[in-house]
Amino acid sequence: MRISLNTRRRLLPWLFLGPGLLWLLIFFLYPLLNQASVSLMSGDPEHGYTLTWAFHTYWDAISTYKAQFGRSILYAAIATALCLIIAFPLAYFTAYKAGRFKGLILLLIILPFFMSYVLRTVAWQLILADNGWVVARLRDVGVLGANGRLLATSTAVIAGITYNFLPFMALPLYVSLEKIDRRYIEAATDLYASRATAFRKITVPLALPGVFAGSLLTFTPACGDFVNAALLGTSRQFMIGNVIQSKFLNILDYPTAAALSFTLMIFILIGIFVYARLLGTRNLTEAAF
Amino acid sequence: MAVAEATSVGAPAAPDGPRPAGRGRVRVWLLGVWSALALLYLFIPVFIVVLFSFNDNKGRFNFTWQGFTFKHWQHPFADPDLAKALTTSLEIALIATAIATALGTFMAMALVRYRFRGRAAVDFFVFMPLSSPEVVLGAALLALFLTLNINTGFVTIVIAHVMFCISYVVVTVKARLEGMDRHIEEAAMDLGATEWVTFRKVTLPMIAPGVAAAAMLAGALSIDDYVITSFNAGQTQTFPLYIFGATRQGVPPEVNVLATLLLLAVLALMGVNLLVQRALARRDRARTGVAAS
């Protein structure tokens, strides 16, 4: 059966998209819409909840928890920046200088995350204990005050988030760096550009899709994180994820929890949009050629 | 590893320039040190966990070093429920990773390669699962399963894991696809290869690093997921669920042992993969007589 080239060309993307899209439509979109309607319900656990189009829930939720919202975005942004700083040289090294060991290093980057985060976080708690070796040395050196501590501070929470999301930044960065044709850099240096200039003008722009992807995969889930704040922070560090967790499981206030989730989602989407514009990747899917 | 093969087929990997001299060498050395430190940083807690699997703890908690012992390593699978939880997690991770990577890779290809109406919408939509807090997503998914009268258990966990992994795969593979040189594929097709053959022999190897990285991310996400799994697991126990619950009574060192074994298993799996890839590459080189760069 000959399908015209034109039809094939129009159908092909949808064929590729089809299975994945269908999966997401069923198992993500429906739950999403369900939660959207829950966010507009009102009531209480005793009398039940009914759909009342209570848009004020959103407003109430945002104004009550604006501190946690702000904190989440701040912590996530700082953690993402730190991840970028730590991961870029690592990804660069792996892509260009690691030779035969590329695969091994990639594996080593992600390997720790096959070990339960509970175990790893408890390990950090043991390492960073107030009277432990690390904190004692930091006190000696003067980085921490005499009674200073690392745990139960915003530093610990941000460090925890950074740690937990590092591979999500490193792997996309690597993926993007590795495909850059080395000959462009060679050409640039042949044309008397210093290595620094070549890096700035060739490597970095071509690596931007990776930076963008890595930032996406780091910032977005980090905003909704609650584990690090719960285990490594105090109530003064609690993020919006903690609030949502509490509202949903503890207080059983489903409309507020749903409203908070949607607000978070919208914040993030707007943020990403702005970021995409700033980075100059005009459209998230723009192919360079 | 697929990576090794990819670099011989994909972006022409010219040698890393002339041997860097003077400042260049320092730069490389510095990069190396930074990378080593970064990796060390990633592994510090892992070392602690492995170390404490040898802790001779008297109570049920495992916080203070009380002496070295092999006793926890002697019968790590003694508790059948714990062992079952681990194998269940592994099975789920393998299946979910395979499905998510396949679905996500194809989606990424569609989103980058083709212009079609609704592309931006699909793009945003694929990204949205990343931004939704797990607790809400997990509970809503459970509501769906209940409405459809699907019994929660192994299958629903796999479904849930695939759902949140697809986004990660799409974003990672897209980073590889964007800006990739189409000319080689066009050349292949000009030389008479069908789209399917081009895909198999040219495109796939070129995007292989992205796909491999995405698969690893998905695997790590799946094997350690707690929140969404806890809602949709029914009576199935997974490793993270068990560990979380065990923290109330004190996580026994046998868990440390199993976690270490898991890591070693993944390492071994990847090692086997690497060797297989190398052997295949060698076979291809021998067959075509083309020297790899």
Added chain:
Amino acid sequence: MADLTRRRFIGRAGSLALAGSLLSGCGIEGTIAAARKDRPKTLNVHHPKVPIGNWTFSNWPLYIDKSVLRSFDRIYGGHVNYIEEINDNDDFYGKVRQQLQDNRPIGRDIVVLTDYMAARWVRDNYVTPFDKSNMPNFVENLVSNLRSIPYDPKRNFTAPWQSGAVGLGYDPKLTGRELHSVDDLFDPRFKGRVTMLSEPYDSACTVLLGMGIDPTHATIDQILQAIDKIAKANDAGQFRRFTGNDYTTDLTKGNVWVALAYSGDLVQLQSDNPNLRFSYPQEGAMLFTDNMLIPEHAAHVYAAETMINYVYEPEVAAKIALYVNYLSPVDGVRAIVERSDPKLANNPLVFPSDAIRKRLYPYPALSDADEATMKQAMANLTGA
């Protein structure tokens, strides 16, 4: 072109949302409606003897000596499917809530829930009443201070599994003295070196004891007063943080000097850090109990009741006590444990004296609304 697509997407998404919400506009049923529906009879409950079959027992991890399960299978036949799936009361409730509210079986024959969650299930009629003729051991051997509890005065729905006390866990080397009072948690000399439990049933009720109020029969206003007191102290920096049971690392490593803690944890922690002590406050201590319940529409009620009866045999209870090291609800266990482990038998954290037992107070029974108010007040102060 891209903008056009985006605008259209928003339009289309809007109509989709409308459709979706209309679909799920049925709302979520409230517990009052569910509770009013079928209040289970508690008199003349009869569960005839049937073959045990394959039945399901859901519990917390590491909460039983598994040889007990094997011997149960051997003696009574059938096979128990023991699942350690309960990690957290709220998480578990979140998992099965919908089925319970829809009046559907949840596929488990025994679940083990802490008092406040057990109270909720009883209140909302998610439970099957006991046929006590199948559980003579339970009737006879339940310890006296647990024979009645506000939310289940005749113990028709709940059978205690293990109990624990909420008291003061501390390191006397760091505090400089022994601690005996709830007020010690508020001692300004320990500022920043104290952790408090985030569960208000534990923390607020303990503070009520310190204020001289009986927590088991407290009103919501009194509880809110206690929470207020905690909030003021927190603002002054008294508490390092609010914890679940993750205060254990902090206490062991000396990050904090005092923690509002669970007795069972201290039994274990003392081997990690021998300096640690546990003290039942002189004003009294909260007693929390994890209870066995038979969910509504359970398929194997007789099997469940037989198991409950079995674990109330002193010998079996002793085996469990030796493994779990919490407060056993079964009479006569101490004498048996003394034979094999005299040290444990004399440990007041596991076998408190009668004088201490008199000072142990169970959780209050609150209505859904009051409980929500209390939890919200606590959440406000813990930053969530």
